[in-house]
Amino acid sequence: MAAATLALKCASVASPHEPTRTGRVNTLPAMNSTPHTAAEPQTLSTGPAWNWRNRFLALGTEHHTELAPQPVPAPHWVARSESCAELLGLPADWADRSDWNALEVLSGNALWPGMRPLASVYSGHQFGVWAGQLGDGRALWLGEIDTPSGVQELQLKGAGQTPYSRTGDGRAVLRSSIREFLCSEAMHGLGIATTRALCVTGSPLPVLREQLETAAVVTRVAPSFIRFGHFEHFAQADGPEALRRLVDFVIDHHYPECRVAPVPAVALLKVVAMRTAEVMAQWQAVGFCHGVMNTDNMSILGLTIDYGPFGFLDAYDPGHICNHTDRQGRYAFSRQPSVALWNLHALAQSLMPLIVNANDALDAIEIYKPIYADEMRRRLRAKCGLATTQPGDAGLIDWLLKQMAYERTDHTILFRRLAGFNSAEGADNSSVMGLFKDRKFSELWAKAYGERLRAEDSVDAERCVAMKLTNPAVVLRNHLAEAAIRKAQAGDFSEVNRLLGVLQDPFNDAHDGTADADFPPDWAQHIEVSCSS
């Protein structure tokens, strides 16, 4: 039976690169970068006492290719997240145990017993255009393990070529690996749904990007790395059975409540739309810009995934484009919520072989709009310390945001300082209102905000505590990451590790007044972040 087609408001654009739909690629493409000659990794006799589940293997050979990581020479530690290690139930000495040799294993040079490494295949829309088959081009699933926090998948990113590497070298450079590692843990610290990162290891292996850099491997952790693109792939290749198996797998392991719905695939769409709406509100409230919201970078669990040319807003600019490669601004900050909906349409389209009635699919993702709007309103109210809902609140907040956009006020600093607002009539609030050049605005808005706070008998000290738990002192601004990367490239990892500690605890008062919480330096304006990683 032919799948019904959704009338996409944001229909995919015919691609000049429309792929031939032949399903899996079984041969490696030509390499365009440093070949390596190291031997196959050996399986060690012991490792952490995890129960390896390797559930993804059961999906079928259309879904993946089993292959070993490709070793790197002379690996060394760059940084480790002990918070992520705790999530996995690892003991405190996990990295130091000579019998486990975690450094070699998490660099792709050895395996722990129970690991069954594989690369999965997916497709996707990149910058709105159908890109055909992609897949784990440089990520390897090591398997899934039982942990105190449920089943978690472990992945190495940068562990060498796979059948899905296309023209890529399968490697990741130290620069981008530190960015992914720090941002994963920073997002978790901010309370934003994200994949986690256990560690980064480095190697002197040369990797060619715009210039010669060195290789690194990030160990990523998540309950699932399945992306919208996995579904898009099987809507095009291998027939509806492979798609159905993938949907059943995701429902059984991650959304079991969908199993009893009249059409499980519709229920799945709805819950994914809800999760996606929540994570979008989390991003927008904190000023996070992903940079490459292609459908292959959209998690089926609503996690932030694939940290590349991301950025946190310095100045509040709704049109901010963090990815230098995104010349059209498709993924500009203020467009992220509507792009997420576009991506949900692409997911819905891919599930049509299992749904039949297009309206059911469209209705399911419709929930995205009210959930996103409600979540965003709730978060903005919390950012402003408003405990009750009163007429005029939306206008008051909108007025502030418009002025911030007009004056390019620093997003993080403004909301952090707003926590210290004194609501007494005529009080001096220059430490926050002085961030604006427009004196008239400062005076009028402060007056209106003070009145609004008094109208709900807001207690300044209590409100301050609550606002400081929602408005971080520190986010991973580009210049902070850049300073840590420059030192690391010179062999000094102290700044990566120091920054990790700060970012894991971003609401702590101790950061107020430090350089980490300060305005970006002038040189930060010249940092260009692109897809090159």
Ligand code: AMP
């Ligand atoms: P990204 O833009 O990082 O989400 O990557 C898009 C696709 O390209 C994914 O399928 C990646 O696995 C693949 N890819 C990116 N960089 C490389 C690389 N250096 N080697 C192999 N594949 C890559």
Ligand code: MG
């Ligand atoms: Mg990606």
